[in-house]
Amino acid sequence: MDKQDIKILLVDDEPDILEIVGYNLSAEGYQIITAENGLQAVKKAKKEHPHLIILDVMMPEMDGIEACEQIRKIPSLKDTMITFLTARGEDYSQVAGFDAGADDYITKPIKPKVLVSKVKALLRRYKQEEKEGMLKIGNLVIDRDEYKINLNGEEIILPRKEFELLSLLTSKPGKVFKRDEILDKVWGNEVIVGGRTIDVHIRKLREKIGDDSFRTVKGVGYKFVD
Amino acid sequence: MDKQDIKILLVDDEPDILEIVGYNLSAEGYQIITAENGLQAVKKAKKEHPHLIILDVMMPEMDGIEACEQIRKIPSLKDTMITFLTARGEDYSQVAGFDAGADDYITKPIKPKVLVSKVKALLRRYKQEEKEGMLKIGNLVIDRDEYKINLNGEEIILPRKEFELLSLLTSKPGKVFKRDEILDKVWGNEVIVGGRTIDVHIRKLREKIGDDSFRTVKGVGYKFVD
DNA sequence: TCTGTATGTTACCTTTTTGTTATATATTTT
DNA sequence: AAAATATATAACAAAAAGGTAACATACAGA
Known part of the structure; x- marks a missing residue:
């Protein structure tokens, strides 16, 4: 699959984060969709079928954990990867996140290079996963x-x-x-x-x-x- | 056999992986033993007789492939299942792994759900009663x-x-x-x-x-x- | 189009399964 | 105990199922 065909849904309530992360990933050639809270995220995920969802944990309306659980219940999104954005040292979020069905997490503050390489790694895995038979x-x-x-x-x-x-x-x-x-x-x-x-x-x-x-x-x- | 009676030996040199995999499998009720390199793995395997060994390929001291070969030579462990952890797209490891006597492989980075379901599948042979009909x-x-x-x-x-x-x-x-x-x-x-x-x-x-x-x-x- | 591979068909053969018969044995009834 | 009834058994016969080879057709790539 080509990079251009890969959609990433970015979910955070802080516009700054959306922008910086979105910018970096767009620069890599990925398609970016954004949402500002969990509720929106679930809706957009259902509609757009992104390959990867980057979810902030702390958000108004519906937090990332819950959004993740909701998304995991949607059968058509079972192959979608989900990664959390967590503040450093928040051990709790990580564990809860994995419980909710996340595949990885990224710690804030975000370093663009780390971010991009993690995303690449995750999506490579995505390709892999498809080939795992x-x-x-x-x-x-x-x-x-x-x-x-x-x-x-x-x-x-x-x-x-x-x-x-x-x-x-x-x-x-x-x-x-x-x-x-x-x-x-x-x-x-x-x-x-x-x-x-x-x-x-x-x-x-x-x-x-x-x-x-x-x-x-x-x-x-x-x-x-x- | 009950889940509590099933021992899994986890071998990786990265503490992070040990933790995340260990966490997920413990949560499923399995007994977890860990080792940090191939040498230790072989020793612990001999001593503990685990039912399943999850083996990283790349490790210091002795890599997973060699460890697997060693373990396969131990007659008392002939019924032990071995699965590798391989990095994405490393076709080589997969083939070499099977050659060395592995039963399956799991790709990194690890997706908890995939991990758990693979492990369950591998261990199903120990739970004969579950079979229908x-x-x-x-x-x-x-x-x-x-x-x-x-x-x-x-x-x-x-x-x-x-x-x-x-x-x-x-x-x-x-x-x-x-x-x-x-x-x-x-x-x-x-x-x-x-x-x-x-x-x-x-x-x-x-x-x-x-x-x-x-x-x-x-x-x-x-x-x-x- | 031509060519080779993949797929499906047919007809015939072999084996196994299934069913029948005739007779023996057991059980019940009178 | 004899007769009537039901079941056991062995040997046999029939039918079903599968194996195989040779052939026919379809299909894809040169």
């Missing part, structure tokens, strides 16, 4: 983002359907996935495929990953075993 | 998700009808299921099968599970007894 089962590593797997250190690229099938089965090792379920999750309910389609794909996975990993449960479906 | 009766464990049963620690795979019949009878141990009822629930009302079909299936279960577990109630049906 790694699953390890025994000697098999599945990278859901890159659609590839790693078996005993050897990289294998699987066709999409095979990958998705593997991905489904490994999502709950041991659990038997019924044919219906597989069809639904991998092919989609609308698509109608022949009765042998799943088998064929299982066979291909067996060839590539290993015979023993996929157990047939006759009359029911398939399961992945460790 | 598991039924324990005496020395018999019936796992409806995995379509398998476990008798005195030995795994037995049953064909579908047998599994369903067993599943039905054990759903209310002691209760007599009438033949009609069994036919209805296991075969479905529409299907018409001969009069000896149930008996034959009961016989097969008796062969596999044990004669005494299935009592015939003449003129009525069958029941499962503990």
Whole structure:
């Protein structure tokens, strides 16, 4: 994702802070939105879907802690990062902040360089987070983002359907996935495929990953075993 | 196993990280032990037998990768889970980590919620009872998700009808299921099968599970007894 | 467009599961 | 105890389910 596409919501009741922080982050190329209290912050967050919210703890109307809690309740914002602005040495705010679901905190007074580097770090993490779909089962590593797997250190690229099938089965090792379920999750309910389609794909996975990993449960479906 | 009984060894050279991670995991009810470098980590691991080790990659004295390798060599710790703390985007650490025998990794900076949920996921294996669809009766464990049963620690795979019949009878141990009822629930009302079909299936279960577990109630049906 | 890969289909084979039959055994009733 | 009824068992038969190979189609990239 490009910097220009990243929105940061800045929340503080002191215009000075808004300006100085806003200036520094704009200079870095981020899109800045501001709010002056918790209430406004929650509203704007809901509307604008920022990637990062920088929240002052002490504010009129609704303080940062509460705003944070509110925001964390909004499902569409679950991937949004939240960081607090706290006065130095306010241990309480930090703990309370993490409890409320914050990801980091920045201490006042604000040093522009520290601020910018923290923000960069947080957003880098954001990018990371999006890419975090790694699953390890025994000697098999599945990278859901890159659609590839790693078996005993050897990289294998699987066709999409095979990958998705593997991905489904490994999502709950041991659990038997019924044919219906597989069809639904991998092919989609609308698509109608022949009765042998799943088998064929299982066979291909067996060839590539290993015979023993996929157990047939006759009359029911398939399961992945460790 | 109860949460209070689960020990987590936390290894990082930055006191801040130890504190924040420790705080969050303590809050979840886990027992926390800490170490500041790889050497200490290996020592403490050997002594304390933690269930999970959270290991920073970059540390003085001995880095996380090496510590992990050392720990993996200790037979008594073979069931211990190890997860790394890696800095953003360090693909190298991830691969090297898995190579060294790690089970997962967590990216820095740490997001408390992600941390906690990852830890929970990793430790789930210690809490077997939480699994849904598991039924324990005496020395018999019936796992409806995995379509398998476990008798005195030995795994037995049953064909579908047998599994369903067993599943039905054990759903209310002691209760007599009438033949009609069994036919209805296991075969479905529409299907018409001969009069000896149930008996034959009961016989097969008796062969596999044990004669005494299935009592015939003449003129009525069958029941499962503990 | 051509080419190669991915996906899906078909037909046939093998195995397993399921059900039936005939007979033996047990239980109850008369 | 004999008859009637119900269940157990073994051997067998039928059906279902899955495996496989070869082929067909779709689709993406050169």
